Amino acid sequence: MSDIKTDLKYVATTCPYCGVGCGLNLVVQDGKCIGVEPYKRSPINEGKLCPKGATCWEPVHSPDRLTKPLIKKDGKFVEARWDEALDLIVKKFKETSDKFGPKSLGFQVSCRTVNEDCYAMQKWARVAFKTNNVDNCARICHGPSVAGLSLSFGSGAATNPFEDVLNSDLIVLWGSNVVEAHPLAGRRVMQAKKKGIPIIVIDPRYSATARLADDWLRFNPSTHIALANSMMYWIIKENKQNKEFIEKRTKGFEDLKKMVEKYADVEKITGVPTERVKEIAFKYAAAKNAVIIYCLGITELTTGTDNVRSMANLSMLCGNIGRPGVGVNPLRGQNNVQGACDMGAYPNVYSGYQACSSAENRAKMEKAWGVTGLPDWYGQTLTEQINQCGDPIKAMYILGLNPVVSYPDSNHVKASLEKLDFCVIQDIFWTESCQYADVILPGACFAEKDGTFTSGERRINRVRKAVDAPGESKIDYMIFGELAKKMGLKGFDWKTGQDVWDDMRACTPSMFGATYEKMEKPESVHWPCPTVEHPGTPILHKERFSAADGLGTFFGLEYRPPAEVADAEYPYTLMTGRCIFHYHTRTQTDRCEVLHYEVPESYIQINTQDAKELGIKQHEKIKVRSRRGETITIARVTDDVGPKVLYMPMHFDQGANNLTNTALDPLSKMPELKHCAVAVEKIVKEA
Numbered sequence: 001m002s003d004i005k006t007d008l009k010y011v012a013t014t015c016p017y018c019g020v021g022c023g024l025n026l027v028v029q030d031g032k033c034i035g036v037e038p039y040k041r042s043p044i045n046e047g048k049l050c051p052k053g054a055t056c057w058e059p060v061h062s063p064d065r066l067t068k069p070l071i072k073k074d075g076k077f078v079e080a081r082w083d084e085a086l087d088l089i090v091k092k093f094k095e096t097s098d099k100f101g102p103k104s105l106g107f108q109v110s111c112r113t114v115n116e117d118c119y120a121m122q123k124w125a126r127v128a129f130k131t132n133n134v135d136n137c138a139r140i141c142h143g144p145s146v147a148g149l150s151l152s153f154g155s156g157a158a159t160n161p162f163e164d165v166l167n168s169d170l171i172v173l174w175g176s177n178v179v180e181a182h183p184l185a186g187r188r189v190m191q192a193k194k195k196g197i198p199i200i201v202i203d204p205r206y207s208a209t210a211r212l213a214d215d216w217l218r219f220n221p222s223t224h225i226a227l228a229n230s231m232m233y234w235i236i237k238e239n240k241q242n243k244e245f246i247e248k249r250t251k252g253f254e255d256l257k258k259m260v261e262k263y264a265d266v267e268k269i270t271g272v273p274t275e276r277v278k279e280i281a282f283k284y285a286a287a288k289n290a291v292i293i294y295c296l297g298i299t300e301l302t303t304g305t306d307n308v309r310s311m312a313n314l315s316m317l318c319g320n321i322g323r324p325g326v327g328v329n330p331l332r333g334q335n336n337v338q339g340a341c342d343m344g345a346y347p348n349v350y351s352g353y354q355a356c357s358s359a360e361n362r363a364k365m366e367k368a369w370g371v372t373g374l375p376d377w378y379g380q381t382l383t384e385q386i387n388q389c390g391d392p393i394k395a396m397y398i399l400g401l402n403p404v405v406s407y408p409d410s411n412h413v414k415a416s417l418e419k420l421d422f423c424v425i426q427d428i429f430w431t432e433s434c435q436y437a438d439v440i441l442p443g444a445c446f447a448e449k450d451g452t453f454t455s456g457e458r459r460i461n462r463v464r465k466a467v468d469a470p471g472e473s474k475i476d477y478m479i480f481g482e483l484a485k486k487m488g489l490k491g492f493d494w495k496t497g498q499d500v501w502d503d504m505r506a507c508t509p510s511m512f513g514a515t516y517e518k519m520e521k522p523e524s525v526h527w528p529c530p531t532v533e534h535p536g537t538p539i540l541h542k543e544r545f546s547a548a549d550g551l552g553t554f555f556g557l558e559y560r561p562p563a564e565v566a567d568a569e570y571p572y573t574l575m576t577g578r579c580i581f582h583y584h585t586r587t588q589t590d591r592c593e594v595l596h597y598e599v600p601e602s603y604i605q606i607n608t609q610d611a612k613e614l615g616i617k618q619h620e621k622i623k624v625r626s627r628r629g630e631t632i633t634i635a636r637v638t639d640d641v642g643p644k645v646l647y648m649p650m651h652f653d654q655g656a657n658n659l660t661n662t663a664l665d666p667l668s669k670m671p672e673l674k675h676c677a678v679a680v681e682k683i684v685k686e687a
């Protein structure tokens, strides 16, 4: 008799990792996830998955899952009842708020959890404590995209869908290693290449993506604005700009033109000879439809917002906005970077980017939420909250984040968290940050709840419950509902993910028509979707930009060097990034045998000539120091990085963020995670 079991259940859901938002089926047997199966109807990935997506079910039933609330007593965590833990949180947050005011609390929301959790947490923070100190970890990846694209286009989101690259005549990948960081978006680029669509990669590193380029341009790290300004100078000088588009659809062209006149020759800054700048610029200007795709190489710098605006400048200069095959598209590294911002887990906006500073918006939200006195002030961002631990921030609530590993300057983060009077961490696993908490609450992972993730192309994808959460762990939005009810607040009586979503839709004009019903279709729906009859908006800015006057804005932007540049003491420039096998701080991916096997520990790429001069051999352990800390890591000797440039993946605890710089982009408050000065030492073994 066959022992093949046939009682398998297939639950269509969305990959919990990057912002591509691939569809997949979780395979469930006897109440447990046992694998994934391709979801061929998904128009995003057409049944294909990258190594992370294919193993995403493995951490779900890990024995390491948090399953009970924990309270720190006498320096040790002990198991607690839910009531005890929630009562303590309410008591401490109320006491702190009553004594020190709403600016003494910090709320940090993960981009990895569903929209419904993000909306629930920010609503609870705003309604219960009248604070705007709510932010999410988009701050340390795509905060500059939200700020920059909003300023240029009136909307801080990607303009075109991923598959639209197949309609392009030229794809420019700038500061994006799409093949490793967003593999199924990378698949679209590979499909485009097969179609004969040329690809330009602009990156200081010869990455996996640069390898498939028709034209790879290496330039000095963090000199984007100078390079873009020079490209625009030559396009204007040779009269190759799109005059009709500039005249009809934009403003500020004269400011841009005046600024770029200083940038004819930028070889000293960028390392790129003028003839090469002209070559790339004229290719972009000549393409009928050209798309710019960028990622953290553009954003994670103190010039992040200006870098993003430079991408917008270039696209508008050549009229590459508002139709198939064009656009400016930031690739989001986490599944719900777009959604966490959309949900109002942001210090200056409610859901759908409705400004808190507007009296009209506040009155509307007060009516919707049945509350008075919502604040008008701009709350503190994620990293500002860390800097303010102790004064004025006394209590912090961290949902699904691991600041000790993922924020810049780990030593600074640890010292800051120690200054808090009270800290709550809600997560699915014990992380390096948990020891700094007073209460730890066990949440539910993507396989255990109904909800939505919004991908980098503004597509709202359904997440569906496949299995129960382990032990006593709870669905995160329900935890916020319980906290609110303990405080006697109304409007938090959600029973399902759809209840939370509909609560959000009711007060969010740009998403009012994005119903769960619409998301039943594999292609789901892209916001804006203002009415139930509306089909959604895959391409933005078709007839007019999203700004109030309908125009796109050019900005004349001056090049500024990074906050910390290499010098005699720290002569190397460190860049950071992702590798295909890991996701963020590896809390989940390191629990997958295959992924751990591929990259079990941190490494650093060092140029062949530099390694030779330092006597460093392939795979030798070396010490890397910055002004903030040091780390021991494995050398990968390669010419993929240029002389005096190093590259390190950001996923490891004893890794890049021991070294990185907390200096902030003045507009978006993005820390300079992509650029700092370091020294490299060979480790000399004692005889």
Ligand code: SF4
Binding pocket: 015, 016, 017, 018, 019, 020, 021, 022, 045, 048, 049, 050, 051, 052, 053, 054, 182, 183, 184, 185
């Ligand atoms: Fe998941 Fe991103 Fe891989 Fe798709 S490309 S399977 S969304 S990690």
